[in-house]
Amino acid sequence: QRVLLLAEDRTAAVRLDEVRRDFVANVSHELKTPVGAIALLAETLEDAADEPDVVREFSRRLAQEARRLSALVQDIIDLSRVQDADALLDSRVVDVDAVVTEAVSRNEVEARARDIAIAAPGGSGLQVFGDEALLVTAVRNLVDNALRYSDGGTRVTVAARSGRDGLVEIAVIDQGIGIDADLLPRVFERFYRVDAARSRQTGGTGLGLAIVKHVAADHGGEVTVWSQPGRGSTFTLRLPSADSPTSDSAAA
Ligand code: ADP
Numbered sequence: 001q002r003v004l005l006l007a008e009d010r011t012a013a014v015r016l017d018e019v020r021r022d023f024v025a026n027v028s029h030e031l032k033t034p035v036g037a038i039a040l041l042a043e044t045l046e047d048a049a050d051e052p053d054v055v056r057e058f059s060r061r062l063a064q065e066a067r068r069l070s071a072l073v074q075d076i077i078d079l080s081r082v083q084d085a086d087a088l089l090d091s092r093v094v095d096v097d098a099v100v101t102e103a104v105s106r107n108e109v110e111a112r113a114r115d116i117a118i119a120a121p122g123g124s125g126l127q128v129f130g131d132e133a134l135l136v137t138a139v140r141n142l143v144d145n146a147l148r149y150s151d152g153g154t155r156v157t158v159a160a161r162s163g164r165d166g167l168v169e170i171a172v173i174d175q176g177i178g179i180d181a182d183l184l185p186r187v188f189e190r191f192y193r194v195d196a197a198r199s200r201q202t203g204g205t206g207l208g209l210a211i212v213k214h215v216a217a218d219h220g221g222e223v224t225v226w227s228q229p230g231r232g233s234t235f236t237l238r239l240p241s242a243d244s245p246t247s248d249s250a251a252a
Helices: 002-047 052-083 096-105 108-114 132-148 181-188 196-201 208-218 247-251
Strands: 092-095 117-119 127-130 155-162 167-174 222-228 232-240
Touching: 002 052, 052 132, 052 208, 092 096, 092 132, 096 132, 096 155, 096 167, 108 117, 108 132, 127 132, 127 232, 132 155, 132 167, 132 208, 132 232, 181 208, 181 222, 208 222, 208 232
Parallel strands: 117 155
Antiparallel strands: 092 127, 155 167, 167 232, 222 232
16 A cells, blocks of 8 residues: 555555746747847847838837736736645635626726726625635636637626625636637646737737636636637636635645
């Protein structure tokens, strides 16, 4: 029995090591793209100093690549934090409507630019036990995706309600491009994208949903997705309510 256990531990350790190495390889690859572009654009700018149109265009692209780099670094920091078992060290009772309001307000500029209305009725009065900043990050990532993959859609809805088993549900509903059924389970993997070019063009890092998944798990909850290509997607975050007995174990 003991030998078997040790063998299993070893397999798990080897697998963990592989996952870690894969992640570092992926991160290096993802970082190289904007860093290389920034270097190239800066050199070109130097050569084109007396051509105002070129300077303007290349400065714009330089800023864009710098923003992408900064988003990637921020997501890597967020992800490494939520993968840590101590992520919820400073948990407290959190107002779900406040989380939704904050997440929506951080996406307002993007929504206006895309001509999409975000409906967030609020007033649920629900509470969860957890880390407010991480919960805002999770909902913000879902709303950000809903906007970025919303071709043709004019509305994104964020609804909080009391769901089954005493869980609090926060649903982010879009009318966007949707996701093929066979790809659905993969979207929560780090750096998995259905369409990499589109993700990058719209400022995606491929880490948003991996962060959401970990935030949900850290709170003793889960995130699920329903989607239909061409009709839209609904991502639902389910979290133990602050007054349900299970929330104590989630906080431990
Ligand atoms: P990204 O930065 O690429 O958006 P995410 O981890 O947030 O990374 O999402 C992974 C992939 O899942 C996206 O690249 C996209 O293909 C798909 N996806 C996520 N949210 C949606 C959505 N609301 N509608 C359609 N596709 C989505």
